[in-house]
Amino acid sequence: MRFLFKTDYEDDIRLFPHSGYFVSYGLLLAVLLIAPYVLSSYVMSQLVFVCIYATVGVALLILTGFTGQASLGHAAFLAIGAYTAAYLQKYGVPFPVYFLAAGLLTGLIGALVGFPALRLQGIYLVIATISFAFIVEEILARWESVTNGNEGMRIKAVSLFGVAVSRDSPTFYFLCLAVLVLTIVGTLNLLRSPTGRAFVAIRDSETAARSMGVNVALYKVKSFAISAAITGFAGVLFAHKLSFISPEMFTLQLSIEFIIVILIGGAFSLHGAVLGAIFIVMIDPFLTYLKDDMPGIIAGIAATFGAGTQAAANVQSKVATFASLNGLKGAIYGIIIVLFVLFEPLGLYGRWLKIKLFFQLFPLYKRATFKRQKIYVKSERNR
């Protein structure tokens, strides 16, 4: 275990508290930079989605995790970013311009959503954001002169300095990675400065924040705007990666997926947002794998344990039917969410911290270190 000896206030301000961080994050960055030249294009494609989901996850974390304002409307912000990009691109606006414009417009709309949200708490805010998302979805489907309605819109490849960047190229991956890294660094900067602390203060006690001079309304709107803007940037990348967008892609289901990203990753940590994104993106390939390979493998196992050829084939076909059932994805989602809430409320990152501590303290680790306190909250209506 490492004990830090602090000699300067700087020690508490810097992002990497000690040299160990440089080594591990340097290694991680190196791996991420070589990845496109080593890994298959399918894996790279998944990695791009991880970057986009993680960016949205961080955005949602700012709003929900740090400012304590729930949102089930982030798919709408993603849609606004994506459609702004698609619309502007149609008129020959260059990539950097429409990228920024999409972020700014989404941020502005986020702020506009933030204003009515000021007076709303808890579930009232949740339903307000859901309503907002439905209205956006409907506008996208009906405002045909701009959005092309339910037909959807095509998006050409990114054009950087006159060169077209294909959505499967390493350059596009680097672009997404850069956006993610910048988002994370920006968020970390925010968290170590007055604005970030004001967010956390609002989350924990609005009354106290106000009495300390925090303009609660202003900071809530700021939080909405920042979160929406980042989601808007992610929306541009999302549109380019899919190269086709239509209203039914940006449903409540997607908003819930974003919430799952921060829940599974571990609320209140940026590491968690990234881990959660990896998890969500991996579910699909996992199901494909289940469908394609598992029947064979299970039949193989059955055969090794002495089942006859006939029985093994039988097992294989049964597993295959099961794996290709329609609702399997939803059921697995549901089970995963419930299991995480029941058994690992700190999420994947919490699990990682526990494992790390276990080895650091070996053999002194106590399970009770992370024991969850039941709080039996009194009625939240009396807020």
Add this chain to the structure above:
Amino acid sequence: MSYFRAESLSLHFGGLKAVDAVSFAVEKGEILSIIGPNGAGKSSIFNLISRIYRPTSGRIFFEDQDITEQPPYDIARLGIARTFQNIELFENASVLSNLLVGRHRHSTTQLWQELLFLPSVRAGEKVHRRRVEQVIEFLDLEPYRDKLISGLPYGVRKVIELARALCSEPKLILLDEPSSGLNVEETGDMSFWIRDLRSELGVTVLMVEHDMSLVNRVSDRVIALNYGRVLAMGSPAEVQQHPDVVAAYLGA
């Protein structure tokens, strides 16, 4: 002109007169205590000053400025800080960041500067930290600096609330029952700190308190309230002997 002045302040909830035409003044550098039985309207007066409630009528002046219509967050900017009866700390943050929120009214950096963490932000953070460390030293909070609030005992939280208020470098501090839930020893510490607040930091103190020993030890003047009205005002000894106050407490 008084330093801080409340003029016929009233707060009515329907027919209930929580505060009824209360007037008082606080002189600069004074320690003034408000006492009274439960439900006398003591905390309501604080909530009126910090604008959690809007007064039904009456005006509040601070440094000759009418602050009755100021938004709540501006009260802190004017230099009035407060603590809460039942502790309102930021539970899931460290002691240090709680105290740094106290510095909020002194932060001057813009959002975009913070996103990039420009040198100006870094320099500002160091200044804030230095101020916070001074308060930590003043209140002996060194062992708790990096602890989360949610894991700390009640007595320590009470001190941290005081510390957070002090971090904002207030001119006037409102202490809402600073000794509630503290043991005798901790109450003793609190009384020393309250006196030091005035002598070392030059802060004016307005305090709501039940513990008469604490009130006697620190206050210059005392106001006794009952049913939202002022019963008596004067030195601690005078007020305690006032027949109306005795009647209010003993129910005679």
Add this chain to the structure above:
Amino acid sequence: MLDFVQQLVSGVALGCVYGLIALGFVLVYKATEVVNFAQGDLMMLGGFFAFTFIGMMGLNYWIGFAGAVAAMALFGMLAERVVVRPILGYPQFSIIMATIGLGYFLRSVSGMIWGTDDFKIDTPFSQGVLRIGSLVLADDKLSVIAATAILCTLLWLFFNKTTLGTAMRASSENMLAAYYMGIPVKRVVSIVWAISAAVATCAGVLLAPITFIHSNVGLVLGLKAFPAAVLGGFGSIPGAVVGGVLIGVIESMAGFYLAEGWKDVAPYIVLLAVLLLKPEGLFGLHVRKKV
């Protein structure tokens, strides 16, 4: 005018179904302060149970109805025991996520069991009509309205007049204090889930003549019932039904009088407007934290 009344009645009938689902939300919320996002899916499951008993096993409508309600009450208790009980007392967010997970699970599994087709339950009211002058009102719609009125009254009486109802309200205000006062909080929560699942089943069965039952119906209607509950001010039983009826009427009027597309968003626009003016809903309590 005649059109208007027809639209009004079908709006009210649809709204009653929303109101019944919203009642489920409100019941669980009133007793445990948990927003059960799987409420719509409990309704869907109830509908499927009833379909299995009536449509597939050929039982009498009323027997099948009662059977489905009883089965779902048990299922509600089971769901509470498995998903909610272990995290009772933890932050709201966890429990909400758990119910979202439960909803996913129920949707997918019932899709696997009953398939993704639409099902219809034949009811004694399916064909009949009530004629008042030139006004023609379908019995199935009237039956929904009547059933809602009865259920709502019963539940209101239960919550406000019985000891168990009082115990439920107490445990929602302060679970720990209720427990110390001798209220068996766990059993109370379990009973509430049973009741809310039973109410959801009534909604599912009554709904059947108006719309078809399919595995996503819970999600679709749940997303209408949720605003209904919020509109009424989460936590108020009459509020849930009034909110539901409002949403239903707005939807059916918007569908009839406004251009296509308004039907789906009009309820949400109205909801946002109401929340802007009255952030705690129509019948909600505005209580502020004491400091």
